[in-house]
Amino acid sequence: MGKLHKPALALLAVLLILASNGFQTALNTQRKNDERLGLGQSSGLENAPPLLAFTTVALGGFRGVIANALWIRATKLQDEGRFFEMAQLSDWITKLEPHFAAVWANRAWNMAYNISVRFSSPMDRWRWVKQGVELLRDEGLRYNPHDALIYRELGFTFQHKMGYFLDEAHQFYKAAWFAEMTTAMGGGATNLAELIQPVTDDARNRVKILKEHYKLDPALMGEVEAKYGKLEWRLPEPHAIYWGYVGLKNCPDNALNHDRLIDLRRLIYQCMAALVIRVKISNFTQDGYPVTSPRFDLIEVTHKAFEDLAREEKTAKGYSIMVAHRNFVREMIYQLYAANRIAEAERWFKLVRERYPDFTDGQTKMEPYALGRLQELIQDGNYQRTKSILLGFIQSQVYAEALDEEDNVLHYEYLAQTLYTRFMAKYGGTDRIKLQDFSDIQREVLCDLLNPETGLYPHLAARVMSRRKISSYTNLCAQTFTLPNTNSLERLTNRVNAVNPEGPGGAVIPRK
16 A cells, blocks of 8 residues: 555646646636736746846746735735835835736835835935835836826826925925926926937937936927926926826726726826916025916816816716816816906806806806805915915006006905915914915016016006016016025925924825
């Protein structure tokens, strides 16, 4: 019996191997054909680092088993708030299963959102935010070039973490990114044509840097501008739009991406709506804050973007795009009204009445509707929208001064002062959303409207200057455009640290 034992076991092993081979063939076929699994490419990696290539070959099918075990452990660490240990485990998982897009997304979120806020210094935070961006852009997309989840997470980091104002260090992120893009793009930052068709060695070198380091293609950036208007590429939002646009080009509408493509469309229309309010950077304060102003000429192209994206959306969620469009148009009415662009405000109010009649707040006239919406603004706490409204009120006041319309001068002066006072009374102690001094906002408007080349007609400008006792445009606007530098970033660091003198602040947001 003993003599037959070993041969029987050997025969059984051979039979099991043959059987497993049959199952493996079926599994490989399923992995390749079922896009919902996201595993179609896992049988081979092109241009992979040696360690990753060795791991792929050596572990074979056991990679998935090990990755699953590590994922369970990483999830437990996240629940316990042990984000640094989780980051290491996530790194191992991406090496074992580089086509598992959810791990790349989770790992980058952990860096940009959870680990970054463990530090009080904005520079330290910025390093982790950048690492999250670079992880998705340089590695995640390398192995998942057709997965909408990676593009969405990359764009969202630009849109939300860098572009929005929930993080106390958001101004630092904006200033640091502005400085970095200014250095990388040179004149192409404001004139993209220099990089689309470079004719100098300097321009060609910049194109190389953009493509190799930032994974930005000037030709594709040109396509984005052709579709969505001229953008300020030194702000975070145009980069969110770029990655949303590239994602829509590269990601097929298949089982894997079908319900994710709307997220890329959201990136585009949400950022376009935000840029209308603050696409133009007119300066940086001494503390490193970007001084932005609206560009109402982008309203039309943003309106068209909403409609185009809604038509492209193939899921039931497409209705949400038009809900966002409704909210955008309603906001533009009071923004335009505050800027004394009455005819344009009337036009968009007419569109709301025709297309969204249940959302006119019961008003049949534009002006009472706009005033009612303005009264709600103070409750929002959105300093960017408030700043845009303030600019509009002060511009309207200056126009009234130029035309000697004394009643309107007093009206808009009262609105501007009231809005500023109420906002600062409620949020002035919050450095994260604090407005500039009122006098600085006034000077910003005057420097724009009194500019001899682009401002009011000379006789109207002279009337305003006489009324305000401004001796010369040069004296009023002597400050030149100030780029963020080491000193301004250091000052901004100190301001952010002063908000939380006892340690780091900001919400830890686990990635679900």
